Amino acid sequence: DTGVSQDPRHKITKRGQNVTFRCDPISEHNRLYWYRQTLGQGPEFLTYFQNEAQLEKSRLLSDRFSAERPKGSFSTLEIQRTEQGDSAMYLCASSTTGNEQYFGPGTRLTVT
């Protein structure tokens, strides 16, 4: 399967813990995006990279959130000091510049 992959698929954590998610994009795609989706809503943009460069961050991305794409391939999204409001599906997508975005299966985070 050469699509976008995400790991883990599910994560249950206690409030205050740190969590890290990984995304592997489609191999030839230079852009990688992170979104968050809660029940009954469309995905909300968090941040995106073009190669290694983080080009945009949403104001939704508080200072507890950090994302990296160190070698321009896979990316990680870390949430520090998780809160119950962080419970959501975290979706990663990739694209070539300016083209259609393809999503991975997501990481479902539950903060208890």
Place this chain on the structure above:
Amino acid sequence: RKEVEQDPGPFNVPEGATVAFNCTYSNSASQSFFWYRQDCRKEPKLLMSVYSSGNEDGRFTAQLNRASQYISLLIRDSKLSDSATYLCAVNPLGGKLIFGQGTELSVKP
């Protein structure tokens, strides 16, 4: 006002019906437009890009009206398997996508 708004759902239609969804966007400089399909607890899957001239893929037709700032999706001859949430997405500046809240479609036998 939200940047991208969709028809409220759910839409409940019988098999074989034609159903249309509309989506309005607020940024007149938006560059590209898409429809995604999302099944319950799954990721969004790209259904169609929406071009200025309109485009068709089998039973699905997408149209763009830049003057009125809306896009539409028409599904003809609905199948049970079309039941899903349909998300419109707008690319305002060539990077991120802004999504509507989604419209749920339920096709009944």
